[in-house]
Amino acid sequence: MTDIDTTAASLGIPEDAMKRLAEMKPGKPGALFTSDLSVNEFLLVREAGFQPLGLVLGSSIYHVGIQIGRWSKNMELDTLSQAMYHARELAMTRMEAEAATLGADGIVGVRLDIEFKEFGNDLAEFIAVGTAVKAEEAGNWKNNQGQPFTSDLSGQDFWTLVQAGYAPLGMVMGSCVYHIAHQGALKAMGNVGRNVEIPTYTEALYDARELAMSRMQAEGEQLKAEGIVGVQLLSLAHKWGGHTTEFFAVGTAVRPLRDDHVIAKPQLVLPLTDR
Amino acid sequence: MTTEWNGQGLPPAAMARMERGKAGGPHASLFGISGQAALEACGFSVVGEVMGCIVHHIGFTGYGGCGWMPANAYGGYGNFGNAGVGGYGLGNRSGGYGMGGRPGVRTSSGGGWAGFAPYVDALYHGYDTAVLRMLLECRDLRGDGVVGVTLEQRHLGQDNREFIAYGTAVRAHSKVRPANLFSTTLPAHDVAKLLHGGWAPAAITIGISLAIRHDDWATLQQARAWAGNTEVSGYTELVHHVRQDARQQFARRTAAYGADGAIMSDMSLDIWDIEPGEGHRDHVALSFVHGTAIAQFHKGAVAPTSSLIVLPMSDPPGAVVAGRKP
Numbered sequence: 001m002t003d004i005d006t007t008a009a010s011l012g013i014p015e016d017a018m019k020r021l022a023e024m025k026p027g028k029p030g031a032l033f034t035s036d037l038s039v040n041e042f043l044l045v046r047e048a049g050f051q052p053l054g055l056v057l058g059s060s061i062y063h064v065g066i067q068i069g070r071w072s073k074n075m076e077l078d079t080l081s082q083a084m085y086h087a088r089e090l091a092m093t094r095m096e097a098e099a100a101t102l103g104a105d106g107i108v109g110v111r112l113d114i115e116f117k118e119f120g121n122d123l124a125e126f127i128a129v130g131t132a133v134k135a136e137e138a139g140n141w142k143n144n145q146g147q148p149f150t151s152d153l154s155g156q157d158f159w160t161l162v163q164a165g166y167a168p169l170g171m172v173m174g175s176c177v178y179h180i181a182h183q184g185a186l187k188a189m190g191n192v193g194r195n196v197e198i199p200t201y202t203e204a205l206y207d208a209r210e211l212a213m214s215r216m217q218a219e220g221e222q223l224k225a226e227g228i229v230g231v232q233l234l235s236l237a238h239k240w241g242g243h244t245t246e247f248f249a250v251g252t253a254v255r256p257l258r259d260d261h262v263i264a265k266p267q268l269v270l271p272l273t274d275r
Numbered sequence: 276m277t278t279e280w281n282g283q284g285l286p287p288a289a290m291a292r293m294e295r296g297k298a299g300g301p302h303a304s305l306f307g308i309s310g311q312a313a314l315e316a317c318g319f320s321v322v323g324e325v326m327g328c329i330v331h332h333i334g335f336t337g338y339g340g341c342g343w344m345p346a347n348a349y350g351g352y353g354n355f356g357n358a359g360v361g362g363y364g365l366g367n368r369s370g371g372y373g374m375g376g377r378p379g380v381r382t383s384s385g386g387g388w389a390g391f392a393p394y395v396d397a398l399y400h401g402y403d404t405a406v407l408r409m410l411l412e413c414r415d416l417r418g419d420g421v422v423g424v425t426l427e428q429r430h431l432g433q434d435n436r437e438f439i440a441y442g443t444a445v446r447a448h449s450k451v452r453p454a455n456l457f458s459t460t461l462p463a464h465d466v467a468k469l470l471h472g473g474w475a476p477a478a479i480t481i482g483i484s485l486a487i488r489h490d491d492w493a494t495l496q497q498a499r500a501w502a503g504n505t506e507v508s509g510y511t512e513l514v515h516h517v518r519q520d521a522r523q524q525f526a527r528r529t530a531a532y533g534a535d536g537a538i539m540s541d542m543s544l545d546i547w548d549i550e551p552g553e554g555h556r557d558h559v560a561l562s563f564v565h566g567t568a569i570a571q572f573h574k575g576a577v578a579p580t581s582s583l584i585v586l587p588m589s590d591p592p593g594a595v596v597a598g599r600k601p
Contacts, residue, residue: 011316013317013471014317014318014319014449015448015450015451016447016572016573017470017475018419018447018449018451018475019451019572020570020571021419021420021453021454021455021457021475021570022451022452022454023454032526032529032530032534032536032537033536034522034526034538034539034566035530035537036538036539036540036542036566038465038538039461039465039466039468039469039538040465040468042538043472046472055522055528055539059511059514059518060506060511061500061506061507061510061511061514062504062505062506062507063497063498063505063506063507065503065505083504090506112462117559118547119499119546119547119548123510124512125510125546129542205422219515254583266585267585267586268585269585271587
């Protein structure tokens with residue numbers, strides 16, 4: 001480990017790299033890939049045995065309908081839940097269609113973004129972006145719907161997952177837009193100066209999160225997943241004001257590739273960087 | 276003291292700095308200590324900080340029109356441009372948007388006068404020239420390429436824009452020199468990892484597209500406040516085409532370098548409305564993609580190095596990540 005400097009040079013890295021750049025000839029379009037993976041992710045996805053085929057994306061500009069919750073009532077705003085869900089589905093399906101045309105086995109590093117646009121009322125762009133990949137060795141990587149797998153795991157997590165003997169099946173998600181009741185003035189007065197739980201709020205937040213998570217789990221069951229990893233449970237206020245919040249659960253459903261899930265014991269290192 | 280410069284090669288001030296660099300003056304580097312060490316470990320040494328810039332006047336953006344495509348004009352929309360862009364391949368949509376005309380998406384790459392082609396061409400020219408001048412400085416310092424490039428665009432007012440590219444020039448410990456100087460927006464660490472993995476950065480690649488789409492009746496209905504849940508298919512179509520066009524240009528430019536692939540660093544999209552006619556609004560979208568074209572130099576299917584699972588002893592603790600062994 002002490003002669004790092006000479007190792008790279010003795011492997012001929014600078015020489016080989018310059019030779020390749022000296023031989024650069026304009027190629028034919030279509031034979032190359034594009035990817036928005038970071039360098040770490042790109043190298044690790046390659047090392048996991050996958051080739052990136054290209055960046056794939058799907059988007060939808062969606063008009064989210066209007067639904068107003070009753071002032072003093074905890075309730076799901078199902079019109080809004082459906083909108084958030086449907087628009088994401090549209091974006092994801094379009095991204096998957098792009099991957100299918102590339103003949104991909106799966107899509108890694110998927111990002112789902114929502115941006116409410118300035119120019120219109122209640123207009124939002126839903127966008128799904130990822131990198132389509134193909135396994136270097138033939139094998140069945142598609143999920144039980146016959147679709148390429150999708151995963152929102154980073155390249156690092158993807159590598160670790162495959163090393164540990166699991167394969168991603170698909171991204172699963174659940175959404176619930178919930179209106180939390182306002183407290184009546186009398187009730188609020190009664191609590192002044194006291195430390196108390198406000199059960200209606202607690203219950204509302206519980207309900208909303210449970211709805212989002214159970215919808216995500218139902219999607220996992222459809223894919224016959226063993227489990228869901230990398231779950232994020234987000235509370236997104238968007239632009240509906242303080243009492244209306246979207247609870248969004250998203251994760252990657254996985255299936256086992258083999259029975260044992262042992263991963264090599266990690267080495268301990270002390271990085272010389274300041275982070 | 277300034278002299279009148281004819282726009283060829285480098286300005287006199289830059290020439291003077293390069294002369295001092297060649298004469299063996301101290302070199303500057305934009306890398307941190309560890310970045311410099313990482314590249315040094317791959318057999319690349321820093322030769323100096325380099326910069327290129329151009330102030331460009333964009334006086335004519337091209338005629339966008341309102342994006343409305345009259346029926347029967349231009350032989351079925353095919354004459355305008357490149358069908359591959361997809362901007363005009365809308366024939367299979369359900370028709371019936373009123374008068375027999377059809378709202379189409381006009382992207383800037385339809386050639387000559389299509390959409391905002393002059394504007395987009397000016398943006399390309401700005402970035403390309405800034406990068407080219409930066410590479411001229413790199414060549415003067417006998418570097419092989421520039422690492423960790425920052426690309427910037429600033430609005431100076433009055434249709435004037437400045438395009439700047441700056442980074443750190445490096446030279447390989449090698450007998451072979453590249454055919455064209457390489458450039459990359461990736462930082463030194465990432466370049467070192469790529470080289471260890473058997474890939475060389477080749478060139479900064481960009482893709483730009485600007486498109487306009489007429490706000491037709493259906494679009495206005497879908498975007499109305501009381502429309503309920505519905506996709507606004509016109510806007511979706513607009514952003515789809517503008518991104519598609521920018522990505523295709525990005526891929527085309529990557530292929531033109533002869534690279535094997537590209538790592539995209541950023542993909543941005545702006546959408547806004549304009550008023551091309553009295554009381555009528557249309558929407559315009561601009562997509563900008565940039566990244567680095569990369570070329571594979573290891574021969575086998577497997578990279579010359581292998582990963583080692585490490586547990587970093589730094590914050591945040593506990594995460595098992597994969598590092599790379601030299």
